[in-house]
Every structure is written in structure tokens, then in C-alpha cells.
Amino acid sequence: MVSTATAEAPQSGKGLSPAAEPAVNHIEAHGLNKTFGSFKALEDIDFAIRNQEFVSVLGPSGCGKSTLLRIVAGLIPYESGSATIKGEMVRAPRPDVGVVFQTNNMLPWLTVRRNVELGARIRNMPADARDAAVDKILDVLSLTKFADAHPHQLSGGMRQRASIGQALVLDPQILLMDEPFGALDALTRDKLNVELLRIWQESRKTVMLITHSIAEAVFLSDRVLVMADRPGKIVEEVTIDLPRPRNAATTRAMPKFGEYVAYLGKVMGVAS
Numbered sequence: 001m002v003s004t005a006t007a008e009a010p011q012s013g014k015g016l017s018p019a020a021e022p023a024v025n026h027i028e029a030h031g032l033n034k035t036f037g038s039f040k041a042l043e044d045i046d047f048a049i050r051n052q053e054f055v056s057v058l059g060p061s062g063c064g065k066s067t068l069l070r071i072v073a074g075l076i077p078y079e080s081g082s083a084t085i086k087g088e089m090v091r092a093p094r095p096d097v098g099v100v101f102q103t104n105n106m107l108p109w110l111t112v113r114r115n116v117e118l119g120a121r122i123r124n125m126p127a128d129a130r131d132a133a134v135d136k137i138l139d140v141l142s143l144t145k146f147a148d149a150h151p152h153q154l155s156g157g158m159r160q161r162a163s164i165g166q167a168l169v170l171d172p173q174i175l176l177m178d179e180p181f182g183a184l185d186a187l188t189r190d191k192l193n194v195e196l197l198r199i200w201q202e203s204r205k206t207v208m209l210i211t212h213s214i215a216e217a218v219f220l221s222d223r224v225l226v227m228a229d230r231p232g233k234i235v236e237e238v239t240i241d242l243p244r245p246r247n248a249a250t251t252r253a254m255p256k257f258g259e260y261v262a263y264l265g266k267v268m269g270v271a272s
């Protein structure tokens with residue numbers, strides 16, 4: 001059974017990060033249930049994600065990971081129990097919660113810059129602040145040179161980076177990511193893992209990441225939640241006690257990294 005997190009906020013990345021904030025729960029669900037007609041998609045979901053924490057959710061296909069993320073994002077309703085962001089019931093999408101999906105949301109007729117600034121335009125951010133925010137994001141995501149390119153001119157990895165940029169433009173405190181790298185080849189995925197980790201270490205957003213990759217979950221996360229299916233429920237919680245800041249080569253070479261991967265593989269019933 002998964003307990004509500006009470007430990008202190010995780011440590012900041014060395015030299016890069018804003019100071020660690022006092023621990024509060026940014027995302028919480030209690031006794032959450034979701035059905036589609038007569039099909040019970042989620043049953044009695046209980047979990048909490050603290051501010052500045054990076055939590056991944058693993059589970060077999062169809063166990064309800066995306067459904068859970070969409071509920072937390074305010075995109076779909078649920079029947080009973082509660083889902084809260086910063087203690088407020090989730091009823092609709094919020095500007096302090098950015099969402100990234102597997103399939104990018106880029107509009108093909110707009111340039112990268114125009115795509116990234118969409119959310120800021122919708123929220124009527126003043127032009128100066130918007131331009132500054134977009135410039136910074138393009139820089140952080142190494143997309144400055146492609147600001148005037150259209151989505152079809154980008155590689156798959158660049159398009160996903162731009163999608164992350166779309167989610168970051170309002171500088172949300174919370175980032176929800178649903179298999180953001182699932183459609184990419186392994187090498188590009190590994191590179192984007194490293195970039196995501198760097199961005200997280202610098203900005204310390206609260207992240208909930210849905211993934212099918214055990215290694216990705218272990219490399220990135222403070223904690224991993226494992227779901228089982230029919231009905232979807234959380235069956236295991238593993239704290240990833242690997243030092244930060246993490247590094248692609250050294251972290252993955254640590255014996256403990258392999259042990260976490262092997263353990264989670266066993267929990268999920270797959271060979272690691």
C-alpha cells in the first residue's frame with residue numbers, strides 16, 4: 001500500500017538549483033475512482049507528490065496511467081475520491097500545471113517560436129515578458145537556431161523538445177508528462193532524458209512522468225510508483241536513493257542503479 005509522502009523535499013542539484021522549499025504536497029489523490037461506462041479504469045488511487053519532487057509512474061499498457069495523468073491535469077472528470085493540486089480540487093487545466101504528451105501538440109503552420117509562445121498568448125502575457133520567456137526556453141532547449149523553422153523541418157527529438165517548451169512557457173511549478181519520449185529512438189530518448197534532468201535540476205519543478213521505461217524512471221526519479229491493471233491501482237512505491245546531480249554515464253554504471261532496474265522489472269513481471 002502506498003503511503004502519503006511526509007519526508008523532506010529532495011536535495012537541490014549542486015550550484016544550479018533554487019533553494020529547496022519547505023515540503024508540501026503539490027499533487028495528491030485520495031480514494032480516487034474512475035470508470036468508463038461499466039469498465040473500472042482506476043480503483044482507490046492514493047498517492048502524493050511533493051513540491052520539487054520527480055516521480056515516475058510505471059505500469060503495463062492499459063493500466064490507467066494516462067487516465068490518472070489526465071485527471072490530475074484537469075482534462076477528464078472522475079467519479080469519487082479526490083484529486084488536488086496544491087490542496088485545491090482539480091476541476092480544470094491550470095496555468096501552473098504544464099502538460100506534455102507523447103504526440104506533440106505543435107501546429108504545423110506555425111514556427112517553433114509561435115508554437116512555443118501559444119500558451120502565453122492564450123493567457124494574454126504582455127509581449128515583452130512573452131518574448132523573454134520564449135527566448136529563454138528556446139535557449140534552454142537548444143532550439144534558438146530553429147526558432148523560425150516549422151515543425152516538419154525538425155527531427156522527432158527536436159519536436160518533442162519544442163513540445164516541452166510549449167509546456168514550460170508559463171513557467172509552471174508542476175509538469176505532467178505522458179510518455180513524452182515514447183515515440184523516439186533509444187539514443188534520442190537517452191539524450192532527452194539527460195536534457196530533462198538538466199532542466200529539472202535547474203528549475204526544480206514538481207514532475208509526474210508516465211513512462212514504459214524502467215531505466216528512464218530509475219535514472220530520472222526520486223520515487224517510482226508502479227501500477228497494476230484491471231482495475232488500475234498503485235501496487236508499489238520505490239524510493240530511488242541515487243545521488244544527485246545524476247549523470248548519464250556514472251549514474252547508470254552504479255550497482256544500485258542496476259539493482260533498482262532489476263527490482264522494478266521483477267515487480268512488473270518483466271525481464272530486465
Ligand SMILES: Nc1ncnc2c1ncn2[C@@H]1O[C@H](COP(=O)(O)OP(=O)(O)OP(=O)(O)O)[C@@H](O)[C@H]1O
Pocket residue numbers: 036039041059060061062063064065066067068
Ligand atoms: N475515453 C475512454 N473511453 C473508454 N475507455 C477508455 C477511455 N480512455 C481509456 N480507456 C480505457 O481505460 C484503460 C486505461 O487506459 P489508459 O490509456 O489510461 O492506460 P495506460 O496505462 O496509459 O496505457 P498505455 O500505457 O498503453 O498508454 C484502458 O483499458 C483503456 O482502454
